[in-house]
Amino acid sequence: MKYKFIDGGVTAPQGFTAQGVCASVKPSNKTKRDLALIYCDTLCNAAAVFTKNLVKSDTIAVTKAHLSDGKAQAVIVNSGNANTCNADGYEKAEQMCSIAADVLGVDAENVIVASTGVIGEVLPIEPIKRGAEAMRGKLSKDGGTNAAEAIMTTDTVKKEMAMTMELGGKTVTVGGIAKGSGMIHINMGTMLSFVTTDAAVSGEMLEEALREAVEDSYNMVSVDGDTSTNDTLAILASGKAGNPEITEKNDDYRTFVEGLTAAFRMIAKKLAADGEGATKLLVCKVSGAKTKPDAVKISKSVICSSLFKAAMFGADANWGRVLCAIGYSGADVDVKKVGVSFKSSKGEITVCENGAGIPFSEERAKEILLEGEIEVLVTLGDGDACAEAYGCDLTYDYVKINGDYRT
Amino acid sequence: MKYKFIDGGVTAPQGFTAQGVCASVKPSNKTKRDLALIYCDTLCNAAAVFTKNLVKSDTIAVTKAHLSDGKAQAVIVNSGNANTCNADGYEKAEQMCSIAADVLGVDAENVIVASTGVIGEVLPIEPIKRGAEAMRGKLSKDGGTNAAEAIMTTDTVKKEMAMTMELGGKTVTVGGIAKGSGMIHINMGTMLSFVTTDAAVSGEMLEEALREAVEDSYNMVSVDGDTSTNDTLAILASGKAGNPEITEKNDDYRTFVEGLTAAFRMIAKKLAADGEGATKLLVCKVSGAKTKPDAVKISKSVICSSLFKAAMFGADANWGRVLCAIGYSGADVDVKKVGVSFKSSKGEITVCENGAGIPFSEERAKEILLEGEIEVLVTLGDGDACAEAYGCDLTYDYVKINGDYRT
Numbered sequence: 024m025k026y027k028f029i030d031g032g033v034t035a036p037q038g039f040t041a042q043g044v045c046a047s048v049k050p051s052n053k054t055k056r057d058l059a060l061i062y063c064d065t066l067c068n069a070a071a072v073f074t075k076n077l078v079k080s081d082t083i084a085v086t087k088a089h090l091s092d093g094k095a096q097a098v099i100v101n102s103g104n105a106n107t108c109n110a111d112g113y114e115k116a117e118q119m120c121s122i123a124a125d126v127l128g129v130d131a132e133n134v135i136v137a138s139t140g141v142i143g144e145v146l147p148i149e150p151i152k153r154g155a156e157a158m159r160g161k162l163s164k165d166g167g168t169n170a171a172e173a174i175m176t177t178d179t180v181k182k183e184m185a186m187t188m189e190l191g192g193k194t195v196t197v198g199g200i201a202k203g204s205g206m207i208h209i210n211m212g213t214m215l216s217f218v219t220t221d222a223a224v225s226g227e228m229l230e231e232a233l234r235e236a237v238e239d240s241y242n243m244v245s246v247d248g249d250t251s252t253n254d255t256l257a258i259l260a261s262g263k264a265g266n267p268e269i270t271e272k273n274d275d276y277r278t279f280v281e282g283l284t285a286a287f288r289m290i291a292k293k294l295a296a297d298g299e300g301a302t303k304l305l306v307c308k309v310s311g312a313k314t315k316p317d318a319v320k321i322s323k324s325v326i327c328s329s330l331f332k333a334a335m336f337g338a339d340a341n342w343g344r345v346l347c348a349i350g351y352s353g354a355d356v357d358v359k360k361v362g363v364s365f366k367s368s369k370g371e372i373t374v375c376e377n378g379a380g381i382p383f384s385e386e387r388a389k390e391i392l393l394e395g396e397i398e399v400l401v402t403l404g405d406g407d408a409c410a411e412a413y414g415c416d417l418t419y420d421y422v423k424i425n426g427d428y429r430t
Numbered sequence: 431m432k433y434k435f436i437d438g439g440v441t442a443p444q445g446f447t448a449q450g451v452c453a454s455v456k457p458s459n460k461t462k463r464d465l466a467l468i469y470c471d472t473l474c475n476a477a478a479v480f481t482k483n484l485v486k487s488d489t490i491a492v493t494k495a496h497l498s499d500g501k502a503q504a505v506i507v508n509s510g511n512a513n514t515c516n517a518d519g520y521e522k523a524e525q526m527c528s529i530a531a532d533v534l535g536v537d538a539e540n541v542i543v544a545s546t547g548v549i550g551e552v553l554p555i556e557p558i559k560r561g562a563e564a565m566r567g568k569l570s571k572d573g574g575t576n577a578a579e580a581i582m583t584t585d586t587v588k589k590e591m592a593m594t595m596e597l598g599g600k601t602v603t604v605g606g607i608a609k610g611s612g613m614i615h616i617n618m619g620t621m622l623s624f625v626t627t628d629a630a631v632s633g634e635m636l637e638e639a640l641r642e643a644v645e646d647s648y649n650m651v652s653v654d655g656d657t658s659t660n661d662t663l664a665i666l667a668s669g670k671a672g673n674p675e676i677t678e679k680n681d682d683y684r685t686f687v688e689g690l691t692a693a694f695r696m697i698a699k700k701l702a703a704d705g706e707g708a709t710k711l712l713v714c715k716v717s718g719a720k721t722k723p724d725a726v727k728i729s730k731s732v733i734c735s736s737l738f739k740a741a742m743f744g745a746d747a748n749w750g751r752v753l754c755a756i757g758y759s760g761a762d763v764d765v766k767k768v769g770v771s772f773k774s775s776k777g778e779i780t781v782c783e784n785g786a787g788i789p790f791s792e793e794r795a796k797e798i799l800l801e802g803e804i805e806v807l808v809t810l811g812d813g814d815a816c817a818e819a820y821g822c823d824l825t826y827d828y829v830k831i832n833g834d835y836r837t
Contacts, residue, residue, distance in 0.1 A: 343549025
């Protein structure tokens with residue numbers, strides 16, 4: 024292992040502080056933190072990836088403009104309002120950057136902005152101004168966890184992560200926070216996630232590393248097949264760890280990508296496990312595929328199937344639905360060679376071999392499927408490519424949460 | 431109007447009789463009809479389209495082989511078992527054809543076979559033999575409705591349809607039955623649907639007409655995004671109406687396609703309205719698209735969005751989710767020109783213009799959305815292509831039905 028997970032979050036790397044407060048962005052919210060600031064005491068190399076949805080929050084346009092020089096020093100994020108599909112969205116996003124710049128004493132051009140919440144309601148700027156003002160001088164190492172809370176919407180748990188790795192003989196730290204529970208079907212970005220590191224990495228290599236690490240982590244998560252309008256994953260690198268700056272794809276770069284991928288995967292699993300209404304984390308591991316894209320298609324198709332997701336909610340070993348989802352995935356696969364097993368902390372059970380059912384104990388399968396984390400192992404025998412995708416079960420609560428989200 | 435809907439079903443056209451009985455294909459089923467026979471007293475021109483899922487029921491392979499000469503005279507269908515992913519599936523499907531051939535006095539090569547139900551359980555042939563035997567000499571015009579019942583699984587209502595049209599001065603009748611409630615995301619076929627007509631149509635023109643009519647009807651339905659392994663839509667034409675046989679794409683052909691499209695659309699709406707757990711039929715009508723494929727992508731994307739479907743269950747005018755689904759549909763669209771309205775028997779309300787929200791009465795929107803059939807009208811202003819797709823809301827009952835389908 025070239026990396027090690029540690030306690031902490033977005034403020035774990037050297038140079039970073041953060042805070043989160045209740046700004047009442049939604050007037051009815053009087054207690055939940057809904058505005059976050061993340062700050063670095065030095066200008067960072069920075070990169071970000073965004074949603075591929077054509078309908079995009081204006082915050083993304085502003086953040087893209089501010090990252091055009093590959094530099095950033097602070098992040099401002101609100102929950103409770105997505106600032107999407109609003110006529111004055113761009114202007115409001117710029118105002119948020121100016122507010123953060125004033126409170127933190129940085130250049131507004133070096134502020135990243137993001138919003139999450141209801142689409143199509145005008146963003147009130149006064150609560151944000153007041154909330155940011157309340158954080159003046161209050162950002163700290165301890166405040167990172169308040170920032171993690173402030174970006175939550177229907178999330179039920181905070182998502183934080185920190186890890187260390189050795190680069191050029193120096194200990195480098197990576198930290199991050201994320202939110203996301205519904206409208207999750209990530210395509211080249213994620214819901215909102217902010218990752219910090221004190222690694223010294225050139226802007227170009229940071230962007231490369233981000234894109235590589237995202238593929239096998241965030242981009243393999245789906246809660247409900249809906250790609251959000253606001254997905255943003257940004258990374259800031261302060262360089263304070265003192266490692267020799269990564270400027271090419273050397274061993275240090277590869278270690279950094281490997282660690283980053285593991286870090287992102289951990290967050291990806293947290294997002295899936297906390298999917299709206301979810302009672303189970305589902306991991307579909309596909310092996311023996313002809314090509315990587317085939318493995319990716321199959322694992323995502325299984326994890327996205329409403330019928331499979333509902334069966335897992337009911338702890339029903341209905342492997343026919345796995346086969347069905349493999350069949351319509353669009354992957355090149357010989358269905359006569361497919362095998363399916365279910366696995367959890369209670370053990371493993373094979374239910375399908377060579378594309379057909381085999382006798383198995385329903386009782387034993389139930390015992391395995393009643394656990395909170397289920398692996399669906401799909402073997403194809405067509406080659407040696409593999410992939411894994413992350414999702415969750417489809418439950419009554421998903422319907423409840425989304426049947427009346429706005430009120 | 432060149433066609434007219436009438437009462438009746440699959441036996442409405444001249445020459446056709448049918449029946450359905452309880453054969454206990456699932457041993458626990460002691461009362462519900464689960465085996466159907468459809469018969470024509472003359473050999474028919476016949477055509478069929480099937481699921482695009484790579485995992486296919488062996489019944490489809492057998493039906494394809496039997497239709498290779500473009501002729502058929504009878505149909506045998508069971509519910510309660512999909513005969514899919516079984517090592518002996520092909521053999522069992524052939525046995526079903528032989529059983530029907532014996533009971534009806536036709537050539538087994540002229541029998542179409544289909545199955546629907548649980549995937550991956552061996553099909554018991556004895557109940558089918560006994561059930562078919564019980565129907566010997568009992569097929570009738572009245573039996574069509576029993577056949578419609580026999581092919582149901584989680585459906586809550588029978589789907590039957592009949593219409594007449596004038597072709598070459600003769601009255602031609604079209605009739606049909608269908609089933610389908612879950613695992614519905616139709617791609618070039620449908621769940622199970624059997625359509626009969628006494629029109630005289632050449633085999634080649636019948637196949638052409640079927641393919642044309644399917645595009646704007648069955649292929650625009652989605653209940654849950656899962657394309658079934660057993661989708662089959664077959665049409666049999668007895669020629670008994672005495673119209674001049676359609677052998678080229680003349681006016682009669684176009685009238686036939688127009689009528690068939692309307693007939694299929696009616697069935698498509700019935701499938702969507704009776705989607706598993708559904709309380710509402712959702713119709714997404716897109717107009718002003720640059721191209722037809724763009725309109726199709728958008729209407730399907732909206733109808734498939736879990737978030738939109740859940741919002742409709744809650745009668746929540748959450749148009750942001752419509753915009754979101756348009757954005758990730760993959761269609762070429764200028765989001766700054768999008769307009770969205772909701773419409774039902776209680777009236778119409780516009781909620782979004784030029785890609786941004788407009789003030790509207792939530793109370794009035796609620797009143798409109800509490801109805802059982804909701805139209806979502808999407809205007810694009812990019813061109814003049816249009817499309818409509820059919821779906822249903824996502825409800826607690828969908829989760830309940832699919833949380834424990836097998837037991």
